Amino acid sequence: MVCFCFLVDQKRQVRSTKPAAGTCSRCGAGASVAEMKTSTRFCAVPFYWKSWRALICTFCGAILRSYR
Template sequence: MVFFCFLVDQRRKVRSSKPAAGICSRCGGCASVADMETATRLCYLLTVHRVTWRAIICTFCGAMLKSYRHYRLY
């Protein structure tokens, strides 16, 4: 029996954010530090992989200025 499973989508969601010092290099808008979450789904069924990370994003244009892993203990 052959069973095919494929990547359906990968969604990024901002869980929380707070203002940060600095400005965007692209548009000159304010920057904020955001806790992001990426969820990967396979075969329209279930979320297989979930990663939490932190990024510095522009509040005006939405550009990601810097991203880095953020390990949180639950």
């Protein structure tokens, strides 16, 4: 018997942000520290949540550094 389970999607959500010193290396805009939440769904059923912090750009949204 073979069972297939497909990864449907993985979403990143910004919960809150605080200003941080520094600039983005890609676009030169300011940076902020964000509380992030990643949720993973397998076969359309929520399966896993993880909360973590990241240093993100306020203009382009790039993740510059993550603190897990």
